[in-house]
Amino acid sequence: MDYSMLISVYEKEKPEFLDKCLESVFSQTLFPSEVVLVCDGKLTGELYRVIDGYKEKFKDTFKPVYVEKNVGTASAANIGIKTCKNELILKCDSDDICRPYRCEKQVNMFEKDSELMMAGGYIEEFDSDTGEKIAVKKVPLTHEEIIKYAKRRNPINNPSIAVRKSAVIDIGGFNEDQRCEDYDFVCRMLMAGKKSANTNEILVDYRVTAENYGRRRNWKNTRSFIEVRWRNFRRGFSGFTDFLIPCAAQLFLFVMPIKITERFYKKHLR
Numbered sequence: 288m289d290y291s292m293l294i295s296v297y298e299k300e301k302p303e304f305l306d307k308c309l310e311s312v313f314s315q316t317l318f319p320s321e322v323v324l325v326c327d328g329k330l331t332g333e334l335y336r337v338i339d340g341y342k343e344k345f346k347d348t349f350k351p352v353y354v355e356k357n358v359g360t361a362s363a364a365n366i367g368i369k370t371c372k373n374e375l376i377l378k379c380d381s382d383d384i385c386r387p388y389r390c391e392k393q394v395n396m397f398e399k400d401s402e403l404m405m406a407g408g409y410i411e412e413f414d415s416d417t418g419e420k421i422a423v424k425k426v427p428l429t430h431e432e433i434i435k436y437a438k439r440r441n442p443i444n445n446p447s448i449a450v451r452k453s454a455v456i457d458i459g460g461f462n463e464d465q466r467c468e469d470y471d472f473v474c475r476m477l478m479a480g481k482k483s484a485n486t487n488e489i490l491v492d493y494r495v496t497a498e499n500y501g502r503r504r505n506w507k508n509t510r511s512f513i514e515v516r517w518r519n520f521r522r523g524f525s526g527f528t529d530f531l532i533p534c535a536a537q538l539f540l541f542v543m544p545i546k547i548t549e550r551f552y553k554k555h556l557r
Contacts, residue, residue, distance in 0.1 A: 296381040305381045325367040327362075386490055408444065408447045409489045439529050466512075
């Protein structure tokens with residue numbers, strides 16, 4: 288089964304992170320038939336140099352898409368999905384590092400189950416500055432477990448997500464007016480009856496920086512976190528307790544100093 292790898296990048300990404308990401312994608316045991324990179328707005332000269340290097344080396348496979356103005360993560364994802372020529376699309380962020388076998392494992396999952404519409408796997412977080420391993424973020428494996436887990440938290444590790452293009456189009460793609468768009472997307476896929484699964488193998492090495500913890504103290508993100516869960520409750524996807532408990536935890540993280548947020552996140556949310 289042919290597949291497309293979809294990545295988006297914007298000007299604040301570090302060129303060495305993008306280079307590592309693309310290196311991991313082009314080192315897969317099952318080589319992609321295309322790699323679509325959505326350049327979300329104007330980039331730095333260093334980023335363009337990384338992109339041009341891969342264009343020269345993989346000119347038949349690497350397909351940058353240049354968006355004139357920054358449109359944000361959700362819109363960039365929708366642009367990329369429309370661009371991808373294959374039914375099976377694997378996504379990753381521009382600072383993620385895919386394990387060499389990631390794509391082969393996920394393609395096999397979809398080849399074995401024609402009803403599977405969305406899949407992911409475990410990821411291992413590492414400190415971007417030191418390279419130290421932090422934790423393995425595990426997720427439920429079966430569709431039934433995924434639905435139960437999704438009532439409070441994202442059951443698909445976004446850096447490892449793979450989808451069928453037709454299923455994404457069927458639900459209208461990513462919500463461009465919503466932050467927490469990855470969790471919102473997964474929940475809407477589940478509410479639409481799209482079958483899901485995870486593998487218990489680590490597929491991606493996920494880079495953790497100080498900004499990861501800082502974002503949990505950002506009011507816009509906190510508000511979106513609450514809005515998505517309130518919408519899930521109103522739609523009947525989750526119960527009131529499912530809404531209340533994670534939102535209370537998120538508000539706690541919002542008001543606490545960042546060091547406490549970091550310790551709490553590592554101890555309780557992993």
